[in-house]
Amino acid sequence: MIEIVVGLFLIFIVMASIIAIETKDLLSAVVAFGAVGAFCSIIYLLVGAPDIAITQLVVEVLSLVILIRATIRRDLTTIDEDRDFFGLVATLAILFIFFLFGIEALRWLPEFGTPAFVLNSSAPTNRYLLNGLRETGAANIVSAVLLDYRGYDTLGEATVLFTSILGALAILRIYARKRRK
Amino acid sequence: MIYYLCFLVFLIGVYGAICKKNIVKIILGLMLMEYAVNLFIVLVGYRKGGIAPIINKSMSLSEFVSKSVDPLPQAFVLTSIVIGLGILSLMVAVAIRLYERYGTFDITEMKKLRG
Incomplete structure (x- = not known):
């Protein structure tokens, strides 16, 4: 049952992403991209990941604001999208080869609905699930993993976020300094 | 079947990142790739009839x-x-700067390599 529902939402995601890539108007492309993020959030909610669903929704709203800031009030929003024919054919051929390799790789995965930690009893997830509440005191195992077992990852994430915001501010600031001269 | 649909979204993202001339479309393609991979990783961890990992x-x-x-x-x-949000903000900052410099989002128009 849940496979069908998730599959339907994934088909919606495929359609929205095709619209986002192929439409001429930049603003509607950005809005279609927002639809992709919203559908992702619904899928996360369905497969038992409420933390990710909330985060995805917040991040999607923020990225939509950032992208609309980039695209609004730009005069030339439509560009005729034809690159040279040979390049397109070469790209599609490479994508097709990539597609074949991907299908071959996906055949080796376990069936949808049987995660790896069920099949392999030495997976770290088993330890987190069994001892998470006792060792960290967090009822939510995701936050136990995120903030306790792998806390350095989260520290690195905060560093990356801070650095990227610093970089974005530095890139946007140069123009203002030049103009003042 | 579900994994293949995720892979299809990833391929659409690759196509957008490689084939499009508009820099906003390239950014959207890269973000689509990221979303597809995130979705795939979460779906791999799903257990049939599973509940969220919160103890009650x-x-x-x-x-x-x-x-x-x-x-x-x-x-x-x-x-x-x-x-991904950090990456997006950085890419959009670069795109805005490029637009102010060249007056267009078309990457084939950006030919002057000197800063």
């Missing part, structure tokens, strides 16, 4: 372990989503 009192620990979905990919994807 009405359930014994062994029952919880036998029903919960995989929390490890969820923790990683949570990190990845937030980092």
Whole structure:
């Protein structure tokens, strides 16, 4: 049952992403991209990941604001999208080869609905699930993993976020300094 | 079947990142790739009939372990989503600067390599 529902939402995601890539108007492309993020959030909610669903929704709203800031009030929003024919054919051929390799790789995965930690009893997830509440005191195992077992990852994430915001501010600031001269 | 649809979204993202001339479309393609990979990793950790990995009192620990979905990919994807926002803001900043410099989003018009 849940496979069908998730599959339907994934088909919606495929359609929205095709619209986002192929439409001429930049603003509607950005809005279609927002639809992709919203559908992702619904899928996360369905497969038992409420933390990710909330985060995805917040991040999607923020990225939509950032992208609309980039695209609004730009005069030339439509560009005729034809690159040279040979390049397109070469790209599609490479994508097709990539597609074949991907299908071959996906055949080796376990069936949808049987995660790896069920099949392999030495997976770290088993330890987190069994001892998470006792060792960290967090009822939510995701936050136990995120903030306790792998806390350095989260520290690195905060560093990356801070650095990227610093970089974005530095890139946007140069123009203002030049103009003042 | 579900994994293949995720892979299809990833391929659409690759196509957008490689074939499009508009720089906003390239950014959207890259972000689509990221979303597809995040979705795929979370779906790999799903267990049939599983519940969210949050312990409540009405359930014994062994029952919880036998029903919960995989929390490890969820923790990683949570990190990845937030980092994706940082990547997006950086790319959009570069795109805005390029627009101010060249007056267009078309990457074939940006020919002057000197800063």
